[in-house]
Amino acid sequence: MLYVKAPAKINLTLDVLYKRPDNYHEVEMIMTTVDLADRIGLENRNDGNIHIVSTNGFIPSDNRNLAYQAAQLLKDTYGVKEGVTITIEKEIPIAAGLAGGSSDAAATLKGLNELWNLNLSIDTLAELGAKVGSDVSFCVYGGTALATGRGEKIQNIASPPPCWVVLAKPKIGVSTAQVYGGLSLDEVEHPNTKQMLQALESGDYDLMCESVGNVLESVTFKLHPEVVMIKEQMKRFGADAVLMSGSGPTVFGIVDHESRISRIYNGLRGFCDEVFAVRLIGERNTLA
Numbered sequence: 001m002l003y004v005k006a007p008a009k010i011n012l013t014l015d016v017l018y019k020r021p022d023n024y025h026e027v028e029m030i031m032t033t034v035d036l037a038d039r040i041g042l043e044n045r046n047d048g049n050i051h052i053v054s055t056n057g058f059i060p061s062d063n064r065n066l067a068y069q070a071a072q073l074l075k076d077t078y079g080v081k082e083g084v085t086i087t088i089e090k091e092i093p094i095a096a097g098l099a100g101g102s103s104d105a106a107a108t109l110k111g112l113n114e115l116w117n118l119n120l121s122i123d124t125l126a127e128l129g130a131k132v133g134s135d136v137s138f139c140v141y142g143g144t145a146l147a148t149g150r151g152e153k154i155q156n157i158a159s160p161p162p163c164w165v166v167l168a169k170p171k172i173g174v175s176t177a178q179v180y181g182g183l184s185l186d187e188v189e190h191p192n193t194k195q196m197l198q199a200l201e202s203g204d205y206d207l208m209c210e211s212v213g214n215v216l217e218s219v220t221f222k223l224h225p226e227v228v229m230i231k232e233q234m235k236r237f238g239a240d241a242v243l244m245s246g247s248g249p250t251v252f253g254i255v256d257h258e259s260r261i262s263r264i265y266n267g268l269r270g271f272c273d274e275v276f277a278v279r280l281i282g283e284r285n286t287l288a
């Protein structure tokens with residue numbers, strides 16, 4: 001069995017520039033990887049089938065699973081005869097704004113590249129990933145990046161200075177399509193992406209905390225007011241920056257010292273079942 005780690009992401013900024021004719025939204029977002037990960041196991045099958053086994057009964061085990069789609073895409077594109085059993089040990093909350101499914105797909109692409117001896121470059125895997133979902137290319141590279149286009153154009157950037165992150169997910173799940181669909185661009189406050197880039201480039205923790213912003217908050221907050229409450233609690237317990245990740249509903253809080261995490265973590269556990277205290281993963285992926 002080959003094991004591959006599939007970490008979650010958070011969006012430090014998420015801006016939407018306009019709605020495109022293809023119904024996607026042109027975005028500009030800064031994403032970074034956090035140390036909360038699913039574990040993907042890959043084992044060859046002689047019957048040519050793709051088979052999903054998961055520790056979590058709430059994700060699809062058929063061709064709606066993004067890891068399944070990634071394996072199918074490799075089989076179709078490169079005429080692979082082998083099949084694969086994909087085991088997904090789920091740690092990342094589902095439909096949470098943390099790209100769990102996208103990261104499973106990215107890990108599957110990287111792992112099968114090795115298992116099936118395809119010798120594809122990381123750029124090729126990222127291009128293939130974009131066909132599975134907008135966030136998959138970023139997940140192939142990991143680290144910290146500026147993502148543009150519909151999210152699939154990736155530019156590697158400096159990672160945040162050392163810090164810790166508390167993630168809190170309320171019991172609801174949100175549909176990304178519904179959130180983008182509910183966005184009205186004349187009502188939002190756009191984040192300052194340039195300022196965030198400067199903050200990361202210069203390793204300026206305070207400026208980074210000042211520069212977080214996500215236009216999708218306006219939509220998810222209206223749909224689910226409990227997310228606003230979690231954001232307020234996170235601030236009250238002392239986080240330096242607090243933001244919803246992606247389309248939500250997960251809210252993250254940043255602190256610069258490990259000793260400050262437990263107050264926020266313990267405080268939030270009273271409101272949410274799923275709370276995690278994690279490090280950021282600064283390093284970009286290379287192929288094994």
Ligand SMILES: C[C@@](CO)(OP(=O)(O)O)[C@H](O)COP(=O)(O)OP(=O)(O)OC[C@H]1O[C@@H](n2ccc(N)nc2=O)[C@H](O)[C@@H]1O
Binds near residue numbers: 011014149247
């Ligand atoms: C909002 C973000 C921010 O990182 O993350 P999540 O909240 O899903 O984690 C992403 O843009 C989500 O990317 P991903 O979840 O891969 O989206 P996709 O599967 O490609 O698209 C799902 C649906 O979202 C909408 N969509 C997605 C991306 C985009 N740039 N514009 C859109 O309008 C479209 O309606 C699309 O049909």
Ligand SMILES: Nc1ncnc2c1ncn2[C@@H]1O[C@H](COP(=O)(O)OP(=O)(O)O)[C@@H](O)[C@H]1O
Binds near residue numbers: 067088101
């Ligand atoms: N491997 C997977 N893990 C989680 N969800 C998956 C997976 N494959 C498909 N999905 C579906 O994708 C949807 C979004 O899931 P996820 O990637 O966890 O959230 P998000 O897009 O908010 O980051 C869910 O409704 C789920 O049914």
